[in-house]
Amino acid sequence: MNKIFSARVAGRWDPYHGKYRPYVLPEDELKCSLLEDRMDKVIACAGCGKPVKFGESFTSLEIHTESGFGFMVCPMCIDQEIERARDAEAMRQEEE
Numbered sequence: 289m290n291k292i293f294s295a296r297v298a299g300r301w302d303p304y305h306g307k308y309r310p311y312v313l314p315e316d317e318l319k320c321s322l323l324e325d326r327m328d329k330v331i332a333c334a335g336c337g338k339p340v341k342f343g344e345s346f347t348s349l350e351i352h353t354e355s356g357f358g359f360m361v362c363p364m365c366i367d368q369e370i371e372r373a374r375d376a377e378a379m380r381q382e383e384e
């Protein structure tokens with residue numbers, strides 16, 4: 289199947305602008321995931337696409353399905369998301 293047609297699109301929350309933007313999941317053979325029944329199942333991090341074990345991944349604060357479920361991301365990506373959320377919150381408080 290053509291790769292472009294098989295690409296899955298999620299929504300990515302932009303904490304600075306307070307809205308979702310379309311986001312193509314970084315999938316190849318490994319798929320991004322919301323939930324697995326095995327902790328040792330290897331999935332693709334929804335943020336960077338690197339392989340990560342489900343049991344070592346975190347629910348993304350930014351990358352969500354249309355109905356708002358979070359995809360799983362690696363420890364590095366969740367750190368960056370938390371950082372951005374704090375950053376955006378600090379910017380909002382400065383504006384008030």
Ligand SMILES: [Zn+2]
Pocket residue numbers: 333334335336337338361362363364365
């Ligand atoms: Zn990642």
